Amino acid sequence: xxxxxxxxxxxxxxxxxxxxxxxxxxxxxxxxxxxxxxxxxxxxxxxxxxxxxxxxxxxxxxxxxxxxxxxxxxxxxxxxxxxxxxxxxxxxxxxxxxxxxxxxxxxxxxxxxxxxxxxxxxxxxxxxxxxxxxxxxxxxxxxxxxxxxxxxxxxxxxxxxxxxxxxxxxxxxxxxxxxxxxxxxxxxxxxxxxxxxxxxxxxxxxxxxxxxxxxxxxxxxxxxxxxxxxxxxxxxxxxxxxxxxxxxxxxxxxxxxxxxxxxxxxxxxxxxxxxxxxxxxxxxxxxxxxxxxxxxxxxxxxxxxxxxxxxxxxxxxxxxxxxx
Amino acid sequence: xxxxxxxxxxxxxxxxxxxxxxxxxxxxxxxxxxxxxxxxxxxxxxxxxxxxxxxxxxxxxxxxxxxxxxxxxxxxxxxxxxxxxxxxxxxxxxxxxxxxxxxxxxxxxxxxxxxxxxxxxxxxxxxxxxxxxxxxxxxxxxxxxxxxxxxxxxxxxxxxxxxxxxxxxxxxxxxxxxxxxxxxxxxxxxxxxxxxxxxxxxxxxxxxxxxxxxxxxxxxxxxxxxxxxxxxxxxxxxxxxxxxxxxxxx
Numbered sequence: 001x002x003x004x005x006x007x008x009x010x011x012x013x014x015x016x017x018x019x020x021x022x023x024x025x026x027x028x029x030x031x032x033x034x035x036x037x038x039x040x041x042x043x044x045x046x047x048x049x050x051x052x053x054x055x056x057x058x059x060x061x062x063x064x065x066x067x068x069x070x071x072x073x074x075x076x077x078x079x080x081x082x083x084x085x086x087x088x089x090x091x092x093x094x095x096x097x098x099x100x101x102x103x104x105x106x107x108x109x110x111x112x113x114x115x116x117x118x119x120x121x122x123x124x125x126x127x128x129x130x131x132x133x134x135x136x137x138x139x140x141x142x143x144x145x146x147x148x149x150x151x152x153x154x155x156x157x158x159x160x161x162x163x164x165x166x167x168x169x170x171x172x173x174x175x176x177x178x179x180x181x182x183x184x185x186x187x188x189x190x191x192x193x194x195x196x197x198x199x200x201x202x203x204x205x206x207x208x209x210x211x212x213x214x215x216x217x218x219x220x221x222x223x224x225x226x227x228x229x230x231x232x233x234x235x236x237x238x239x240x241x242x243x244x245x246x247x248x249x250x251x252x253x254x255x256x257x258x259x260x261x262x263x264x265x266x267x268x269x270x271x272x273x274x275x276x277x278x279x280x281x282x283x284x285x286x287x288x289x290x291x292x293x294x295x296x297x298x299x300x301x302x303x304x305x306x307x308x309x310x311x312x313x314x315x316x317x318x319x320x321x322x323x324x
Numbered sequence: 325x326x327x328x329x330x331x332x333x334x335x336x337x338x339x340x341x342x343x344x345x346x347x348x349x350x351x352x353x354x355x356x357x358x359x360x361x362x363x364x365x366x367x368x369x370x371x372x373x374x375x376x377x378x379x380x381x382x383x384x385x386x387x388x389x390x391x392x393x394x395x396x397x398x399x400x401x402x403x404x405x406x407x408x409x410x411x412x413x414x415x416x417x418x419x420x421x422x423x424x425x426x427x428x429x430x431x432x433x434x435x436x437x438x439x440x441x442x443x444x445x446x447x448x449x450x451x452x453x454x455x456x457x458x459x460x461x462x463x464x465x466x467x468x469x470x471x472x473x474x475x476x477x478x479x480x481x482x483x484x485x486x487x488x489x490x491x492x493x494x495x496x497x498x499x500x501x502x503x504x505x506x507x508x509x510x511x512x513x514x515x516x517x518x519x520x521x522x523x524x525x526x527x528x529x530x531x532x533x534x535x536x537x538x539x540x541x542x543x544x545x546x547x548x549x550x551x552x553x554x555x556x557x558x559x560x561x562x563x564x565x566x567x568x569x570x571x572x573x574x
Contacts, residue, residue, distance in 0.1 A: 050419055052573075072421050080419035085412040088404075090344040095337055102333035103326070103420045146416075 001064060003028045003154055003185040004049060010057035011044050018044045020209035022058075031176065031186040033200035035193065035310060037322055041209040042189035043083055046158050049187065050080055063154055076105055079152035081143045083159045083189075089132035093123065093142060096131065097149055104150035109182070117145050120175040122168060136163045144172065148179060155179065157188040161195060173199050193310035193322055203310065205317060212317040217310055224316045225308025227265055227278040230285060232303040234275060234293070261288050274302070326426040334422070335430040341404075342434050348400050352392060352442040357449050359388040364454055378542060381454030386537040389443050390510050393473050394530050396439045398501050401431055401480025406493035409574065418573035425568055431484075432477045439473055460541055468540035472533035475556040479529060481567035504530040514546065532556050 004026035011019040019041045026032040034042045047053040049060060051067035051074055060067055065074045087096055097114055101107075110117045118124040121141040126134065134142065140163050147155050160176070161169040176199060180186050190196050196203045197217040204214045213220055255267040258277055263285045266278040279285035282305050293300050314322040342348055363384050375383065405428075408414045417427060450456055483500065487493045505511045507521060508530035514522050525531045526547075535545040536552040545552065 052415070052418060072423070075419060075421045078419075080416075082412065082416055082419065085416045087413060087416070088341050088408070090341055091337060095340065099330075099333050099337050100420065103330040103422055105327060105421075143416075 002026060003063060004187060005061045008058040009048060009055055011048060012056050017209050022211050024204050024214060026187055028185055029183060030201040031180050031199055033196045033203045034189040034206050035196040035203050036206035037191055040206045042206055043158055046156055046189050050156055077153045079147035079155040081147040081157045081160060087131045091131050093129050094127035100146045101149045106150055108149045109151040117148060121145055137168055140164060152184060154185045159190060160188055191322060197310050205314060207318050220310060220313045221308050224313040227280050228282040228308060229306040230277040230279055230282060231274055231306060233273050233301040235299040235301055237297045237299045261285050326421060326423050331426050331430060335433050338430050338434040342438055351395060352438055353445060356388045356392045356442050356446060359391060360384060360446055360449055363387050379455035379457040381450035381456045382458040382542060384454055385446060385450045386534055386541055387510060388446055389537055390530060390534040391505055392439055392442050393476055393533055394501060394504055396435050397476035397480040398497050400435050401477055402484030402493055402497060405484030406490040410490045415574045424571040428481050435477055436473050443469055458541055465540045468536045471556050472536055474560040475529055476533060478560045478563035482563045485567045485570045504528050508534060510534050529559055
């Protein structure tokens with residue numbers, strides 16, 4: 001049986017269809033990600049699954065339960081981290097953990113002390129701290145801990161690493177992998193393509209309330225990512241004859257200069273002066289680029305090749321960038 | 325279903341949170357005794373007041389007690405509920421097996437317990453500072469205090485469920501609190517106010533709380549005891565039921 005099954009889910013806010021006919025299944029024990037930009041309908045979808053919003057159409061089963069009708073039974077078995085939430089200012093971390101642990105029938109796997117839960121989240125020495133004295137990132141990690149106090153069968157994480165620094169983000173990813181290793185199914189939303197790529201077994205790309213693609217990150221990249229990116233910052237090595245000026249970093253000759261290179265599909269000029277070439281065959285493009293640069297006296301600073309990412313998948317599917 | 329363990333833990337946490345808010349603690353345990361002395365000073369100098377066989381403490385006591393019940397019930401029940409809702413704290417509770425009545429009852433239980441402590445403190449201070457001579461049945465007094473608290477705490481539940489923001493809730497709270505203490509004859513005895521106010525007073529719940537406390541402490545009130553009981557009992561049940569029905573987590 002699927003851990004989650006969603007069929008033709010629709011949620012409207014006035015005339016806007018925030019979720020517009022979404023269907024997918026989540027297998028037990030997998031990490032499933034809903035990837036999309038802000039406003040794509042991720043939070044609306046996850047809150048329908050959690051039983052916190054009433055869908056306007058479609059069928060949802062979560063752990064075999066109807067999130068509306070069987071809400072209290074469902075809430076015994078799931079853990080939830082909400083995107084925008086808080087705790088009372090003057091509750092201590094330890095008190096919050098005990099409170100949330102007491103709300104569930106089942107005793108969590110963490111015992112009377114919380115090291116196993118707090119250590120990986122970097123909160124082990126914060127038990128006596130008031131909620132309001134925690135940093136944004138610490139609050140975020142506490143809310144992740146609270147979603148896991150009772151050892152849920154399924155945990156919902158809405159933008160779990162928003163506001164975390166890169167190091168804490170990686171630690172949280174590792175911990176989520178550990179949780180999954182213990183048999184908890186993980187459903188998360190994210191707008192970080194790196195998070196989806198690193199953490200998720202399968203990803204559904206959501207945009208404007210519709211799922212555009214669904215599969216493992218590798219499948220999606222192979223299917224939709226297509227092009228690699230060649231990135232460099234062109235610098236004029238020899239000044240043009242007749243002028244004694246130094247190299248001008250801003251001068252890069254416009255997109256047209258690079259579009260003629262073999263296998264280049266698209267050229268993007270970054271605001272910081274870098275040029276990005278989207279190539280279907282990076283080795284051939286690279287060879288031609290280097291020849292071209294040598295003959296014209298350009299230096300290619302910071303030259304490197306990036307393989308396609310989910311970012312590119314999103315771009316290919318929507319014509320827009322995931323961020324911004 | 326909310327577990328009993330969960331309800332007790334939530335009540336315990338709410339009590340810690342109450343005690344960590346110095347404003348509520350100050351009001352209950354410092355300001356109310358100050359009010360007792362203030363009313364003592366006012367009535368001592370007022371020539372129109374006769375003691376009628378009671379000690380001065382007997383006549384003073386129901387006033388700060390009723391104000392304490394009203395203030396705690398209105399501000400410290402609905403205020404936190406509104407803040408919890410606005411900040412998404414209730415929404416987080418929503419995603420657990422907690423049910424609305426457990427959240428309301430935990431809040432109500434803490435406010436009741438703290439107000440009861442404040443009332444006991446007032447009785448002690450009144451006895452030592454002003455003297456008490458009324459023959460009071462402690463159980464009747466406890467019953468009157470409890471019914472009065474239950475009625476106004478229910479009103480607090482309702483106020484905490486009705487308004488969308490904490491700011492609007494606080495504004496409404498103040499309007500209702502000050503309206504109640506002045507129009508019910510609590511801050512100023514009804515005998516000193518124009519007759520029209522007494523007409524209004526019969527629609528103010530605090531009127532009956534004060535009157536019921538007087539019945540229990542002094543054995544006499546301005547309204548029939550049965551009317552006090554009916555109004556406050558009806559309010560306690562009706563407002564709680566309405567609050568639970570209107571309760572919103574977000």
